[in-house]
Amino acid sequence: xxxxxxxxxxxxxxxxxxxxxxxxxxxxxxxxxxxxxxxxxxxxxxxxxxxxxxxxxxxxxxxxxxxxxxxxxxxxxxxxxxxxxxxxxxxxxxxxxxxxxxxxxxxxxxxxxxxxxxxxxxxxxxxxxxxxxxxxxxxxxxxxxxxxxxxxxxxxxxxxxxxxxxxxxxxxxxxxxxxxxxxxxxxxxxxxxxxxxxxxxxxxxxxxxxxxxxxxxxxxxxxxxxxxxxxxxxxxxxxxxxxxxxxxxxxxxxxxxxxxxxxxxxxxxxxxxxxxxxxxxxxxxxxxxxxxxxxxxxxxxxxxxxxxxxxxxxxxxxxxxxxxxxxxxxxxxxxxxxxxxxxxxxxxxxxxxxxxxxxxxxxxxxxxx
Numbered sequence: 001x002x003x004x005x006x007x008x009x010x011x012x013x014x015x016x017x018x019x020x021x022x023x024x025x026x027x028x029x030x031x032x033x034x035x036x037x038x039x040x041x042x043x044x045x046x047x048x049x050x051x052x053x054x055x056x057x058x059x060x061x062x063x064x065x066x067x068x069x070x071x072x073x074x075x076x077x078x079x080x081x082x083x084x085x086x087x088x089x090x091x092x093x094x095x096x097x098x099x100x101x102x103x104x105x106x107x108x109x110x111x112x113x114x115x116x117x118x119x120x121x122x123x124x125x126x127x128x129x130x131x132x133x134x135x136x137x138x139x140x141x142x143x144x145x146x147x148x149x150x151x152x153x154x155x156x157x158x159x160x161x162x163x164x165x166x167x168x169x170x171x172x173x174x175x176x177x178x179x180x181x182x183x184x185x186x187x188x189x190x191x192x193x194x195x196x197x198x199x200x201x202x203x204x205x206x207x208x209x210x211x212x213x214x215x216x217x218x219x220x221x222x223x224x225x226x227x228x229x230x231x232x233x234x235x236x237x238x239x240x241x242x243x244x245x246x247x248x249x250x251x252x253x254x255x256x257x258x259x260x261x262x263x264x265x266x267x268x269x270x271x272x273x274x275x276x277x278x279x280x281x282x283x284x285x286x287x288x289x290x291x292x293x294x295x296x297x298x299x300x301x302x303x304x305x306x307x308x309x310x311x312x313x314x315x316x317x318x319x320x321x322x323x324x325x326x327x328x329x330x331x332x333x334x335x336x337x338x339x340x341x342x343x344x345x346x347x348x349x350x351x352x353x354x355x356x357x358x359x360x361x362x363x364x365x366x367x368x369x
Contacts, residue, residue, distance in 0.1 A: 001029045005073040009063040009081025009088050010142035011037040011046040012177075013102040014169055015129060020049040023324055025104055030324070034070050037080075040110045063088060074098055075331075081177040082198070086111040094119050099126045105345045107179050107194075108352060112346040119342055124328045126336035128345040130205050131323055132274065137287035141276055142210040144285060151282030153211060156242070158203040159251035163258035164227060164234055165199065170200065173232055181328050185233055186312035186360055190343050191225055193356050195232030202274060203238075204351040205344055207250075210278070214240040214347075218354035219364040226254070238355050240364065274327050328343065 006023055008016065024030040032050070037043040038061055047054045060066040063080075067073075075098035078088045086106045092099045105128055106112050119126050132138050144150060166173030172194075175182045179194030197220075208214065217240035225234045236255035242248055256271060277286045331339040354365040 002332075004030050004075060004331075005033045005069055005070065006272050007033060007066055007073045007076045007097075008035045008046075009078050011035065011042045011082065011093075012039070012081045012169070013079040013169055014165055014172075015102060015131075016046070016077075016079035017049050019079070019324075020116065021044055021051075023077065027324050030328070032057055034060060034066045036063040036066040042056065046203040050218050064091065067091060071095070075327075077101060081171055082182045083177050084108060086115065086317060089115055090118070093122060093124075098124045098327070098331055099305070100129065100324070102129050103126075103345055104198065104349055104352070105342060107198060107349060107353065110130060112260070112342070112349055116342050116346060125327065125338060126326045126342055127330070128342055129323060130202070130209075130344055130348075132202050133209060134205055134321060134323060134326070134340050138206060138210065138276065141287050142277065143283060144277055145210055145280075146212060149283070150278060150280030150285055152280070153213070153246050155247040155249075155279045156207050156211060157249045157258055157275070157277040158207055159253075159273060159275045160200040160202045161251055161253050161255040161284060163229065163256045163346050164254040165258075166195075166227075166232070167258055167260065168229060173230055175232055178232060181283065183356070184360075185222065185342040185356070187364070190231075191233055192231055193233070195234055196232060196252050197238075197352050197355050199254075201286055201345065201348040201352060202252040203252055204268060204348040206274075206361050207242070207342070208274065208347055210276070211242065211245060211246065213244060214369070215240065215248075215351045215367055216243055216355070216369075217241045217353060217364050217366050218358055220355035220358040222359055236355065236359070238358075317342070 008019060010074040024032040028192060030225050037046060037056060043059060043061065047059060067310055076092050078085055078099065078101040080088055082104055085101055089101060105115060145153065171177045175192035180200050183193045185191045185193060204215065218235050218238060219240050220238045223238040224231050227234050235255065238250040240248060273288060275288045278284065285322050292361065326335065329335045350367060354367055358365045
């Protein structure tokens with residue numbers, strides 16, 4: 001069995017801790033060989049997350065140096081700030097690596113199109129992390145909608161609301177790092193693109209994936225930030241039509257309370273929600289990936305008078321049904337392609353940028369077919 005050598009380029013993305021802890025479980029055919037990040041504190045935190053196996057991993061402040069030192073590596077997980085995804089992607093392609101990149105691939109649509117063009121003639125596997133494709137609530141919803149179980153599709157509601165991550169990951173509140181450049185939300189605004197809309201690509205991706213329809217129009221609204229110190233938008237409401245005239249509503253806001261502490265605490269009532277509601281001519285269905293079945297008083301937590309969410313059980317399928325397992329299956333030819341593609345991410349980015357353009361111009365934006 002081939003042993004796959006994995007590098008992680010960048011630890012800025014909040015999902016990278018999952019891969020630091022779990023990309024190479026004991027007994028698997030995967031080995032984490034190197035991690036890079038330009039921020040010494042983030043790199044040290046990444047090392048702590050790897051734990052007892054950290055001495056077997058090489059640590060670098062520069063991803064070029066890491067790539068040079070590990071020419072025999074098979075793949076790279078790109079987990080940098082959004083701004084740097086494109087440069088890392090280009091370098092990984094030059095070195096003929098399999099590529100697994102965090103969302104969003106880039107908020108610059110020219111860069112997205114260039115990445116897709118590079119992929120067209122590339123003989124390695126490229127995947128992007130759109131992890132809600134793998135969870136049973138949304139798989140079931142997709143199966144039901146596409147089978148016509150609720151009849152002719154009429155409307156879709158999807159909220160992906162959360163705490164603001166910017167206390168715990170300050171870089172996510174920096175427009176240049178998140179959106180890629182400093183663009184005011186509307187003329188004269190002191191709030192910039194790169195917040196809640198950029199942070200939450202799932203609604204636009206899931207709606208396409210579940211319904212099989214494309215976004216045709218986008219109208220966005222956003223008022224004064226709830227968090228006055230935040231440079232990026234912390235809320236928005238987005239509505240419009242999908243192909244076939246199906247109506248949709250998306251809420252990607254930082255609606256939930258976060259603690260004013262530097263270490264992330266997933267507290268009351270939910271730190272994250274992803275609520276789907278689909279209406280058809282014969283019925284209605286709803287799903288919430290982050291549904292929790294019970295709450296407890298958080299006597300041992302930073303805010304003891306709060307109700308703290310108890311994690312609900314999660315169902316996982318076989319090894320090939322995990323994010324990296326699915327990626328490896330595509331590399332080994334057991335799948336024609338990974339579940340989540342660059343094209344999926346680009347399609348979401350187009351809607352997100354249309355929402356920003358709608359805010360800037362204060363009008364509906366029509367997306368080209």
